[in-house]
Structures are given as C-alpha cells and as structure tokens.
Amino acid sequence: MLAKVTSPVLPLARGAAGEAVRDLQRRLARAGYDLSGDEAGSYGEHTASAVRHFQESRGLRVDDTCGTQTWGALVEAGYQLGDRLLYERRPMLRGDDVADLQTRLGDLGFFADRVDGILGPQTAAAITDFQRNSGLTADGICGPDTIAALHRVRRRTAPSVKAGVVEREQLRSGSRLLAGRRILVGQLGGLDALATTVSRALQEQGAVVAAWTHPDPSAQAAEANGFAADVYLGVDLLDEPGCRCSYYGRPDYESAGGRLLAERLAEALPGAVEGPPGTTHPMQLPVLRETRMVAVWVELGPPTRVVEATAAIARAVVRCLVDWAAAPVES
Numbered sequence: 271m272l273a274k275v276t277s278p279v280l281p282l283a284r285g286a287a288g289e290a291v292r293d294l295q296r297r298l299a300r301a302g303y304d305l306s307g308d309e310a311g312s313y314g315e316h317t318a319s320a321v322r323h324f325q326e327s328r329g330l331r332v333d334d335t336c337g338t339q340t341w342g343a344l345v346e347a348g349y350q351l352g353d354r355l356l357y358e359r360r361p362m363l364r365g366d367d368v369a370d371l372q373t374r375l376g377d378l379g380f381f382a383d384r385v386d387g388i389l390g391p392q393t394a395a396a397i398t399d400f401q402r403n404s405g406l407t408a409d410g411i412c413g414p415d416t417i418a419a420l421h422r423v424r425r426r427t428a429p430s431v432k433a434g435v436v437e438r439e440q441l442r443s444g445s446r447l448l449a450g451r452r453i454l455v456g457q458l459g460g461l462d463a464l465a466t467t468v469s470r471a472l473q474e475q476g477a478v479v480a481a482w483t484h485p486d487p488s489a490q491a492a493e494a495n496g497f498a499a500d501v502y503l504g505v506d507l508l509d510e511p512g513c514r515c516s517y518y519g520r521p522d523y524e525s526a527g528g529r530l531l532a533e534r535l536a537e538a539l540p541g542a543v544e545g546p547p548g549t550t551h552p553m554q555l556p557v558l559r560e561t562r563m564v565a566v567w568v569e570l571g572p573p574t575r576v577v578e579a580t581a582a583i584a585r586a587v588v589r590c591l592v593d594w595a596a597a598p599v600e601s
Contacts, residue, residue, distance in 0.1 A: 281337040286313040294336055297344045298324060329520060329554035339556060346387060356412035358394035368393065371412055373522055374420050375400055382435040385523040386559050434526055441527050441564070441598040444500075448588075448595045449476025454499040456482045456490040456557070461505055464580050468505070471584040475592065491560035501531070501591070502561045508571025511545040516567045518559055519552020526599045527564040534590040535568055542582040543575045564598070 278290030292311040298320045299305055307316035318334040325332045328343045336344075342364075349365035356363060356371060368387045375381035380403075381396035394410045402408040404419045445451070453472055455465045462483065469479045482493045494502040508514065515536040517528030529550065536548030558565050570576050576583065 277338075277341060280341055281335045282313055283335040284313055284315070284318050287311055291317070294321075294341075294344070297348060301344070301347050329552060331555070343554075352414070352417050356389055356397070357410055358389060358391060363389040369520075369522075371397075371420075374424055377424060378420075384434060384437065384518070384525065385520065386518075388560070434523060437564075438526050438599050444598070446596050447476070448472070448592050450478065451500045451591075451595060452478045452480075452498060453501045453503060453591070454480050454482055454494040454497050456484070456494065456502060456504040458485050458487075458490075458506055459483055461507065461576075464505060464576065464583060467580050467584045468503070468587050471588045472591065475588055477591075487555060487557035488560055490557045491565075494561050494563065494565070499561075499563050502557070502563055502565040503587070503591075504557055504565070504567040506567070506569045507573050507576060508569045509573070510571050511543075511575070512569070512571055513539045513543070513545055513548035514551060514569040515539075515548060516551045516553040516555060516558060516569075518554065518561075518565060520554055524552050525558075525564060527594075528558070528566055530597075530599060531564060531590065531594045532566045534594055535566060535587070538586040538590050539568065539570060539583065542586040543570055543579045545571070545575070 278293065282291060282294055288311055291313045294313075295305050295308070295310060295317060298317070301324060303320035303324065305316050305320055308314035321336055321340060322332055322334045324344065325340055328347075330339055330343060346365040349367040351367045351370045353367055356368060364387055366387060368389045369385055372381050372385045372387070372393055375393070375396045376385065378400065380400045381393065383392040397412050397416065398408045398410040400420070401410075401416055404416075404423070406415055406419060455469050455472075457465050465481045465483070469481045472479045480497050480499075482490060484490055484493065490504060491502075513536055515532035517532040518525045519529070529552070532550040536550045540546060540548045553567075555567060558567060570583070
C-alpha cells in the first residue's frame with residue numbers, strides 16, 4: 271500500500287519538479303501507467319499523458335494537470351481491498367477498496383445503493399448484514415475475516431443488477447409531477463442571473479427550489495444533501511459554443527435517473543442557445559459522486575449567448591424537468 275503522505279502543493283503541471291512530482295509518478299506507475307520517458311521528479315510530456323489518461327479513466331476533467339480532484343482520485347486508486355480496515359467513520363473512508371467492497375456486497379444481494387467508493391451508512395449496514403449472515407461478528411468492520419468470507423462466497427457470475435435498485439425504485443414510486451419536488455440549482459460563481467431565473471421558473475411550477483453558489487463542488491454536494499433535494503442541477507459556462515451534460519457514472523454503475531435527465535437537457539438546451547448538438551457524459555466529479563439524489567452538471571457556452579438566452583434556457587430546463595418527472599427512469 272502507498273504510504274500515507276501529506277497532500278502536495280497543487281496543482282502540479284508541465285515543468286514542475288521535485289519530490290511531489292516523484293510521489294505523483296509513483297502513484298501513476300502503481301496504477302499501471304508508463305512514465306519511462308520522463309526523468310524521476312520531472313513533470314514532462316509522459317507524466318502529463320499519464321495524468322490525462324488517468325483523468326479519462328476516472329471520469330474527471332481532462333486537463334493534463336494534477337489538481338485537487340486528480341490527486342484525491344490517485345490516492346483512492348492506491349487502495350486495494352484488504353489494505354486497511356473498512357468501517358464507518360467521519361470523515362468517511364474513500365477508495366477503490368470501498369468500491370470493490372460495495373460491488374462484492376451488491377453481487378451477493380446485500381448492497382443495492384450506488385457504487386461510489388464512499389463508505390457511508392448504507393455500506394456499513396451491508397457489511398453488518400453480510401457478517402451476520404456469514405456467522406461472523408457483526409461489528410460493521412470489514413477486516414481479514416470478512417474479506418476471506420467474501421472471497422469464499424463471491425458469485426462467479428455476471429455483475430449483479432442490484433446496484434441502483436434503490437434509486438430506480440424511489441423514482442418509480444415517487445410523484446410524477448414537478449410540483450412539490452425539491453430542487454437545488456447550484457453554480458460555482460458568475461451565473462447568479464441564470465440560477466435565479468431558472469429557480470423562479472421552477473417555483474412557478476410548484477417546485478421547492480433553493481439556489482446555491484459556492485466554488486467548492488463538494489460544498490455544493492453537501493448543501494444539496496442538507497436540503498434533502500430530489501434533484502441537483504448544476505450550471506457552469508463553456509468558453510466555446512456547446513452543451514455538455516454530465517451525470518454520475520462509473521464502469522460498474524450509473525445513475526439511471528441522472529442519465530435520463532442529462533439526455534433530456536442535452537437535447538433541449540442547444541436550441542435555447544442556438545448551439546451545436548449537446549452531449550452527455552457519465553462522470554465521477556465530486557458534485558455528482560457525493561450528492562445523494564439525481565444530479566446533473568450542465569455546461570453551456572459561449573458566455574455571451576448564455577447571458578442573452580437566460581429566459582429561453584430557463585424555459586427549456588422547466589420543460590425537461592416536467593417531462594423527466596413524469597417518467598424519471600426508462601421502463
């Protein structure tokens with residue numbers, strides 16, 4: 271297991287050098303990336319390429335630069351199941367070992383929530399339930415005995431479809447109206463007019479809406495969770511014409527409700543800004559990963575057109591949410 275170290279001064283980019291870059295390169299090499307073309311401790315083209323490919327594989331913003339999100343993902347990637355005790359604590363444990371545990375518990379029918387690599391109450395309850403059913407001490411701590419039991423009984427079949435059952439059932443059993451839905455409209459800054467206009471348009475349809483501005487995506491997620499939102503809608507600007515709609519997804523899990531809402535928005539919003547066709551992307555951005563509800567992050571550009579089309583964007587968002595509320599997951 272990688273030694274626990276203090277986070278370096280970030281970001282790290284081309285031209286950087288020193289021990290922090292050495293640590294970055296060690297972590298990338300352990301994740302399977304070839305850095306032989308760069309000198310140890312020197313952030314050259316091969317290191318940048320490895321960072322870029324790692325970002326692509328983890329559903330992060332691709333910019334060849336190791337910032338806070340990329341560094342955190344690299345640290346999490348260094349953990350394999352069995353490297354440490356896994357249990358519920360604050361702050362919550364995060365890592366690939368947690369995601370592996372969630373997947374294994376899901377395969378066996380003990381975990382039906384999202385696979386997000388964050389050990390919260392649902393994962394802790396699944397650990398305890400599995401231990402109880404396996405004749406182990408039901409203490410909610412995943413250690414050597416629990417892992418050995420998981421290895422013994424793991425089904426050698428296709429991955430379970432239970433992951434995401436909770437979300438789908440909640441959406442299917444919920445109201446088919448937008449009225450009464452709790453929606454948080456979030457932005458990082460600079461889009462107050464758009465967020466306010468969208469919020470008012472949704473309120474006119476009877477939704478319970480809060481607008482929240484904060485530059486930290488994790489703070490956005492925490493606010494949405496505290497608000498007990500049914501939907502989180504984040505908005506940001508693109509420098510170029512376009513519409514990108516992202517929802518939470520990873521190779522072994524995706525938010526079904528988030529994907530459908532993202533697809534609706536990607537289809538409707540380009541018309542409001544007279545831009546090219548929109549795109550949808552499963553991603554693991556903190557604001558999508560840490561929210562506990564359907565969440566979509568929308569990026570629109572160019573800025574001048576977004577400002578001019580504020581009212582049209584708000585109308586398109588309302589139409590999408592009304593249609594989505596009527597059928598929030600595919601039948």
